[in-house]
Structures are given as C-alpha cells and as structure tokens.
Amino acid sequence: MSDEHRLEEKFLSQEAERRISQxxxxxxxxxxxxxTDLLKIVQGQADGVSVAGQGLVIQKDIRVQEIRLQTDSIAINPLSALFGQIELNEPVNAIVRIILTEVDINRTLTSDFVHSRMQNFELNVDGEIVSFEPQQIQVFLPGDGKIECRGKVLLKEMGNTRPLAYTAVLRPRTHSQPAMLESFNCTDGKGISIELVTALMQKAKELMNMPFLKWEDMAFSIKDIEVEIGSLTLMVEAKVKQIPSSITELSP
Known part of the structure; x- marks a missing residue:
C-alpha cells in the first residue's frame, strides 16, 4: 500500500477513534x-473495519474489559466517511471477541440500564400463567468452565406472590458441548414444583437453540463461550444493518 493510501486510512481511523472516544x-x-483508500471512499466502499479496545466504560456502570471486532468488506456513506463517521449502506458481517470480568458483569447487572429493562418473565405451566419478577442477581466465575448465579425473584402463581432465592451452577454451550445445568437450589422460600422446573427447562432449551438474537439493527449469535476464573470470553458472529445508537446512548 502506498504512503498516500496509508495516510487516508490513518486520517479516517483517527477521526473515528476521536468520535467514539467522545x-x-x-x-x-x-x-x-x-x-480503505480515497478512491474506495468516493465509491462508498471499504475493505473492512477493525476495532480493538480495552477498559471501555459506557454510561458509568457498563464496562467491557476487552473487545476486538473485524468486519468484512462494507458499503458506506462516502460523505460521512470523509468525516470519520461510518454509516452503513448495506448490512455487514462481523466477528467479535469480548472479554468481561466478574466485577464488570455484576456492576452491569446493578446498573440503571439493566434495571429499567428488567421485565416479568412468564411461563405457561399446564395452562396456568406463572410469572417471575427479578429482584437481584449476582454472577460468580469460579473457573473450570462454570458460571454460578445467585438471585432473588418474586414468584407469582395461583393468585399468590412470594419471594424465592436460588443458586444455580451451569456450564454454557460451547463449540464442543451443549449447555449443562449442574445444580439448582432454592435457598429461601418454599421451593418450586416439578411442573414449573420442567417448563423452565423447556423455555431455556428454546432460548439456547435460537439461531440468532436481535438487538436494534443487529442480529448476532454466540459461537463460543470460555469461562475462566474471574472472566468470561464471548466469540460472536454478527450481521449489522447499522451501528446501534444505544451503543453510545444507553439512556432508558
């Protein structure tokens, strides 16, 4: 690549870094x-975009330890690109590697952003609607590929509402093994029925077998999860129609 082309790339990259950092x-x-280069910019093209970041904090309570992203070739708005702002004209495929620490995960779970989006979770149990209202959840990453969750919910069934506390240990799905629930214990409350456990397991199976998840203008699938002591690494494939506004605007 010529020095002239490299200067064009450097200018666009630095301007994009400045905008996102702000x-x-x-x-x-x-x-x-x-x-990319100037000719491709004018034609609305780029060979790709890569992003590498560490210690990124959004809205003070949401932190990512590390993220690495690489797209394939993209079609972009040439006028916006000249000012360092990448606007997609066509959907683009991306590979993303994200590292989250145990501290970061729990900090996010207590954030206003998560609380504002917590909704009652409903299940049909033999024709009766049972709902869970999340109250608290904490995640522990002890290593050996395990995730431990401790939480509290309000359980609403048969016209009654009661608190329920639980601990669960699971192994997430990876490229080589299915998701496994190692244990589930009710630590406070009267426990739950076998029928409710069956409905919960069926719902969890449906969610884990979904080919992809959607968030704003992104569709993504988690291809692999690595759990180590104190950290979680996600390998994600995404199809992006447009850069989501809520990546940088996470107000409720």
Missing part, C-alpha cells in the same frame, strides 16, 4: 483501523 465515559485504549 461518547464513551472512559476508554483505557481504543484503536480503529478503517481499511
């Missing part, structure tokens, strides 16, 4: 590489 509460490190 919208983050904190970024220990962020590097964006827009792989």
């Amino acid at each position: 919208k983050l509460d904190k970024a220990e490190q962020i590097e964006i590489d827009v792989q």
Whole structure:
C-alpha cells in the first residue's frame, strides 16, 4: 500500500477513534483501523473495519474489559466517511471477541440500564400463567468452565406472590458441548414444583437453540463461550444493518 493510501486510512481511523472516544465515559485504549483508500471512499466502499479496545466504560456502570471486532468488506456513506463517521449502506458481517470480568458483569447487572429493562418473565405451566419478577442477581466465575448465579425473584402463581432465592451452577454451550445445568437450589422460600422446573427447562432449551438474537439493527449469535476464573470470553458472529445508537446512548 502506498504512503498516500496509508495516510487516508490513518486520517479516517483517527477521526473515528476521536468520535467514539467522545461518547464513551472512559476508554483505557481504543484503536480503529478503517481499511480503505480515497478512491474506495468516493465509491462508498471499504475493505473492512477493525476495532480493538480495552477498559471501555459506557454510561458509568457498563464496562467491557476487552473487545476486538473485524468486519468484512462494507458499503458506506462516502460523505460521512470523509468525516470519520461510518454509516452503513448495506448490512455487514462481523466477528467479535469480548472479554468481561466478574466485577464488570455484576456492576452491569446493578446498573440503571439493566434495571429499567428488567421485565416479568412468564411461563405457561399446564395452562396456568406463572410469572417471575427479578429482584437481584449476582454472577460468580469460579473457573473450570462454570458460571454460578445467585438471585432473588418474586414468584407469582395461583393468585399468590412470594419471594424465592436460588443458586444455580451451569456450564454454557460451547463449540464442543451443549449447555449443562449442574445444580439448582432454592435457598429461601418454599421451593418450586416439578411442573414449573420442567417448563423452565423447556423455555431455556428454546432460548439456547435460537439461531440468532436481535438487538436494534443487529442480529448476532454466540459461537463460543470460555469461562475462566474471574472472566468470561464471548466469540460472536454478527450481521449489522447499522451501528446501534444505544451503543453510545444507553439512556432508558
């Protein structure tokens, strides 16, 4: 690549870094590489975009330890690209690697952003609607591929509402094994019926077998999860129609 082309890439990349950094509460490190040249920009094309960041904080309570993203070739708005703002003209495929620490996960779970989006979870148990209202959840990553969850919910069934506390240990689905529930214990409350446990397991199976999940203009699937002591690594494939506004605007 000529020095002239490299200067064009450098300008676009630095301007994109500046724009994104302004919208983050904190970024220990962020590097964006827009792989293109002036001719391709005018034609609305780029060979790809890569992003590498560490210690990214959004809305003070949501933190990502590390993220690495690489897209394939993309069609972009040429006028916006000249000012370092990437607007997609066509959907783009991306591979994303995300590392979250145990501290970061629990900090996010107590954030206003998560609380504002917590909704009652309903199940049909033999023709009766049973709902769960989340109250509290905490995640522990002890290693050996395990995730431990401790939480409290309000259980509403048969016209009654009662508190329920639980602990669960699971192994997430990976490229080589299905998801496994190692244990589930009710630590406070009267426990739950076998019928409710069966309905919960069936709902969990349906969710885990979904080919992809949707969030705003993104469809993504988790291809692999690695759990180590104190950290969780996600390998994600995504199809992006447009950069979601709520990545940088997470107000309820």
